[in-house]
Amino acid sequence: MFRINGKAYAKLGIIGRGGSCKVYRVLSPDFQVLALKKVKLEGMDKKSIDSYANEIALLESLRGNPAIIQLEDSEVDLEKKSILIAMQIGDVDLNEVLKQQKTSTGTALNMNFIRLTWQQMLGAVHSIHEAKIIHGDLKPANFLFVKGALKLIDFGIARAIQSDDTTNIYRENQVGTLNYMSPEAILDSGAGGGAGPKMRLGRASDVWSLGCILYQMCCGKTPFANLHMIPKLQAIVNPNHEITYPESLDPAAVDAIGLCLRRNPGERPGIVGGDGLLSEHWFLHQDKI
Known part of the structure; x- marks a missing residue:
């Protein structure tokens, strides 16, 4: 049994x-099957502990959002040196779907499935951007199917935008998953003033990651998958490095990916609005051709 705030799971x-960290399947006091994440604090540095506290705070703030995994209960138990987080349980994440598809057929996903999944992904990310939250680590493993609906998970390195400047937040180190990291998440912005590097992130950084995921769904691999680490870092930030596409790929998908993978974050489209990927782009709206 686990106990969270006096309740037995x-x-x-x-x-x-x-x-x-370990994640368990548990039965709640009201007979719901949930996922329970147990984090051992012993030997963990303050930055790591803060990331879990940050995740709990952001999930609390996003309660009721149908596109986000729902937090059911949580407790920081300093006596037992552990954090317990009870959440909705999912069926399978998008990363597992991509792996299964590649293993079983060796091809990319069905385009109708891709469009539906892309639409749900964009809606989920737009909803956290509206709440002034940058996820910062969007990748297939962080999109979970729950009873057929796609939900965004893992807010460990997500950040709330604290000021009225909703364009950028700054990080003092490179965090994220390299295959999905934007150029600005890799390059020093110079904002540190000589006191160490600072990477500038914003909504556009999440849009880059979404473009990498769409490329992977369509092509069976990420845009820079064939490169080793140093050449990959160089290619991500190099505007002269051309990203190639299969000739058979839907031109609308190519256009959507290309817009997301513009090296200059200011040139990437928003999710909604005039050129919005969700609201206007012809990959989801055939009538906009």
């Missing part, structure tokens, strides 16, 4: 593990 089995 029955352990049904383990779902996954990584580092100091």
Whole structure:
């Protein structure tokens, strides 16, 4: 049994593990099957502990949003040196769907499935941007199917925008998953003033990551997958490095990906609005051709 705020959760089995974290399938006091993340704090540095506290705070602020995994309960137990987070449980994440598709057929996903999934992804990310939150680590593993609906998960390195400048937030280190990281998440913005590097992130950084995911859904791999680490870093930030597409790929998909993968964040489209990927682009709106 686990106890969170005095309530008992029955352990049904383990779902996954990584580092100091394990995720269990549990039964709640009101007989719901949930996912329970247990994080051991022993030996963990303050920055890592803060990331879990940050995740809880952001999930609390996003309660009721149908496009976000729902937090059911949480507790920081300093006596037992652990954090317990009970959440909605999912069926399968998008990364697993992509792996299964590649293994079974060796081809990319069905275009109708891609369009529907892309639409839900854009809606989920738009909803957190509206709440002034930058996710910062968008990748297939962080989109979870829950009873057929796609939900965004893992807000460990997400950041709330604190000021009225909704364009940028700054990080003092490179965080994220390289295959989906934007150029500005890699390059020093110079804002540190000589006190160490600072990477400038904003809504456009999440849009870049979304473009990488759309490319992967359409092509079976990420845009820079064939490159080793140093050439990959160089290619991501180099505007002269051309991204190639299969000749058979839907031109609307190519156009949407190309817009997302513009090196200059100021040139990337928004999710909604005049040239919005969700509201206007012809990949989702055939009548806009």
